[in-house]
Amino acid sequence: MKTMTTQEGKTCKPQRIPLNAKLTVPQLQNAYDEIADQYEKRVWFDQHVLGVARLKKKLLSKANGKVLEVACGIGSNIPFFPVGSDITAVDLSPKMLEVARENVTKYGLSVNFAVMDAEKLEFPDGSFDTVVSTLSTCTFPNPIKALQEIQRVCRPNGLILLLEHGHSSIPWLANYQDRHEYQHYEDHAGCRWNQDPLDLVRSVGIKVLKSKRNILGMFHSIEATS
Numbered sequence: 351m352k353t354m355t356t357q358e359g360k361t362c363k364p365q366r367i368p369l370n371a372k373l374t375v376p377q378l379q380n381a382y383d384e385i386a387d388q389y390e391k392r393v394w395f396d397q398h399v400l401g402v403a404r405l406k407k408k409l410l411s412k413a414n415g416k417v418l419e420v421a422c423g424i425g426s427n428i429p430f431f432p433v434g435s436d437i438t439a440v441d442l443s444p445k446m447l448e449v450a451r452e453n454v455t456k457y458g459l460s461v462n463f464a465v466m467d468a469e470k471l472e473f474p475d476g477s478f479d480t481v482v483s484t485l486s487t488c489t490f491p492n493p494i495k496a497l498q499e500i501q502r503v504c505r506p507n508g509l510i511l512l513l514e515h516g517h518s519s520i521p522w523l524a525n526y527q528d529r530h531e532y533q534h535y536e537d538h539a540g541c542r543w544n545q546d547p548l549d550l551v552r553s554v555g556i557k558v559l560k561s562k563r564n565i566l567g568m569f570h571s572i573e574a575t576s
């Protein structure tokens with residue numbers, strides 16, 4: 351397969367839907383604002399039956415120090431961080447954050463929330479010991495830009511924890527994903543479900559320490575460093 355070159359001159363496999371896919375940042379914000387109230391129900395099966403929540407819990411328990419969660423959605427990851435973590439969490443959608451605020455109040459936790467674009471994080475270089483994102487590089491219009499930002503705001507040798515889904519390692523399922531990529535993109539607020547998260551992470555120079563595929567070869571638990 352031909353490779354493509356990033357702005358930094360690194361190579362990665364071409365993603366099947368262009369990296370600058372057709373939903374713009376404001377369109378994505380609207381799309382998530384609209385589904386914020388039903389988001390928990392929409393993902394219930396994946397979280398609790400497929401076992402995504404279990405994977406997130408295991409990965410995020412490794413966070414330490416000052417933690418940033420990028421694209422935190424409705425805040426369902428917050429209880430998975432070690433007790434007493436100093437957490438900042440950002441998302442593009444004010445409505446998703448509204449639900450997140452209600453949820454953390456319910457859990458009795460305290461988090462600094464802010465509306466922010468993952469592709470333009472408003473933090474100085476090296477601000478966090480751990481930077482986390484789950485199920486979001488598939489949605490960012492430009493995942494390379496967002497991963498570069500994640501790398502930039504993580505302190506040198508800090509921890510980057512990503513739980514991302516992508517192209518299955520099972521051929522029939524990967525084919526199914528390819529055949530339905532546009533339908534999935536339309537039905538799931540701009541989600542590219544057949545991209546390769548590890549390729550993207552490596553293409554920006556984030557150093558992968560450990561990665562494991564789970565759930566039909568589609569989900570990647572990635573521990574990395576800036």
Ligand SMILES: C[S@@+](CC[C@H](N)C(=O)[O-])C[C@H]1O[C@@H](n2cnc3c(N)ncnc32)[C@H](O)[C@@H]1O
Nearest residue numbers: 382421422423441442443446467468484485486
């Ligand atoms: C599939 S949801 C995942 C939410 C959460 N991380 C989880 O695992 O449940 C994707 C989230 O990414 C957010 N998002 C999409 N594009 C973004 C961007 N450019 N910057 C910040 N957040 C973004 C959406 O608002 C949404 O909350």
